[in-house]
């Protein structure tokens with residue numbers, strides 16, 4: 001008998017494939033990042049035994065012991081705010097960093113990556129709804145700062161990430177996902193550099209995000225169930 005987590009993963013993969021078909025996209029071009037924050041290593045193991053290999057964590061001190069306990073074959077994505085005093089520990093453990101939110105933190109990461117001999121793959125977080133409560137680049141600021149970011153020798157800037165303003169339903173996120181994709185297209189045109197990835201879409205709206213071009217969807221509660229405590233915005 002399949003566990004709940006295995007069943008949930010199967011159902012999400014089915015929904016991802018259906019969204020890709022609607023958008024005439026290849027399902028292989030969409031990566032499901034299972035957001036395991038607040039859930040123990042054993043739960044991650046259960047998901048990995050069901051075939052899920054990419055996991056997202058938003059707090060280093062929570063993620064570190066889990067990563068150390070689990071097989072090295074898993075792929076870890078850091079989806080939380082990057083604090084400078086954690087960079088030295090984040091870079092070696094995470095395959096992708098989704099929420100680089102300023103040029104200052106990017107150049108700091110670049111310097112540490114050089115010391116550690118690493119080439120981190122990162123997304124630039126965009127504050128697409130210009131919300132005071134959220135981090136991320138203002139789109140206009142990103143336009144002026146992108147050349148400097150692309151000049152950093154160590155950071156591999158893969159694309160953009162956003163968390164859109166909360167809305168009443170999945171459809172209400174669509175304009176924000178479209179805006180992120182258009183910004184990406186403009187930045188590519190202006191810089192001549194490819195920014196192939198878009199990290200957007202969570203449990204409530206990942207299908208809409210895929211229809212609008214998401215390459216990485218970050219899905220937590222639909223796989224693992226409700227989180228009993230909230231640490232999304234806690235200290236890194």
Ligand SMILES: *Cc1c(COP(=O)(O)O)cnc(C)c1O
Pocket residue numbers: 035037058079080163202203204218219220221222232
């Ligand atoms: C927690 C979190 C998610 C997952 O949220 P769900 O609604 O549980 O799918 C996705 N992205 C970020 C940045 C998060 O902090």
